[in-house]
Amino acid sequence: MIYRRVFSNPWRFRNMLEEVDRMRQTMDRWLGDRENAFPTLRAGVFPLVNLTENKDSFFIRAELPGIEKEDLEILATANSVSISGERKIPAEEEGARYHRREREGGNFSRMITLGAEIQPDKVEAGLKNGVLTVTVPKAEIAKPKQIAIK
Amino acid sequence: MAEAQTKALKTKEKQELMTPAEQTRPGVIFTPNVDIFETESKITILADMPGVIPENLNIDLRDNTLTLMGDISTVESSAEEDVLIEYEIGKYFRQFTLSEVIDQNKIDAQLNDGVLRLTLQKVEKAIPRKIVVKSV
Numbered sequence: 171m172i173y174r175r176v177f178s179n180p181w182r183f184r185n186m187l188e189e190v191d192r193m194r195q196t197m198d199r200w201l202g203d204r205e206n207a208f209p210t211l212r213a214g215v216f217p218l219v220n221l222t223e224n225k226d227s228f229f230i231r232a233e234l235p236g237i238e239k240e241d242l243e244i245l246a247t248a249n250s251v252s253i254s255g256e257r258k259i260p261a262e263e264e265g266a267r268y269h270r271r272e273r274e275g276g277n278f279s280r281m282i283t284l285g286a287e288i289q290p291d292k293v294e295a296g297l298k299n300g301v302l303t304v305t306v307p308k309a310e311i312a313k314p315k316q317i318a319i320k
Numbered sequence: 321m322a323e324a325q326t327k328a329l330k331t332k333e334k335q336e337l338m339t340p341a342e343q344t345r346p347g348v349i350f351t352p353n354v355d356i357f358e359t360e361s362k363i364t365i366l367a368d369m370p371g372v373i374p375e376n377l378n379i380d381l382r383d384n385t386l387t388l389m390g391d392i393s394t395v396e397s398s399a400e401e402d403v404l405i406e407y408e409i410g411k412y413f414r415q416f417t418l419s420e421v422i423d424q425n426k427i428d429a430q431l432n433d434g435v436l437r438l439t440l441q442k443v444e445k446a447i448p449r450k451i452v453v454k455s456v
Binding site (some may be wrong): 188192202214215216217218219220221222223224225227229233234235236237238257261262263265266267268269270271272273274275276277285297299300301 | 328329330331332333353354356357358359360364366368369370371372373391399400401402403404405431432433434435439445452
């Protein structure tokens, strides 16, 4: 199944390393061996995204907790989508003494190149419970066509 | 504070929680990132739990142990095929031991844009009374 997923589409081949990386992580989890994990081959650019597709569209999802839609900018071109913005961690009242501070604020900007032509003017984005979903419709020429056998 | 907001954000992998006991339901469990601070009168906990809706969030406080548990349901429809997966989706779980005595009736929890804001009021300490000795 992995073989089919990796090699069936030449564009996906580029993601093979990521796929292998993911498999290895899953294996590590099964084996309970996180220490020996190799450095990851992810893009390393915030935010981490999950990209899925169906026949008609790509779906880009990212976890962006505490980011308001006003602080997000999404741009689309012929075959790429960029997500940029700022995560603001508002200052708390004076005299607050911190025990832990793990949440970080800052700027981010990420470009995601898609493997097929898209319709930039029909890209839709939704932000719900801190999860961003960008729906990117594929261009007509990129959609699979059913060929009738005569 | 202002300086911290302009720096570029780095990717941070979700921290997976290793549970001593196996889960009955399969799935990954993550520990949410939190900010905890306190003032004279209250303790505030902010936790990043993207994808959790209020109905699926469980907050439990007993015997000075605060438990945060966020359940998640996958948003993907089964017709979608993975192309690139950089993060995994799973439940959130984290426990804290509180040293202060908390007023159980004044706990306030809000969940906005995937961030939980939990405010715990401390029990008012007994105010020392001054006893005036009167001479008869």
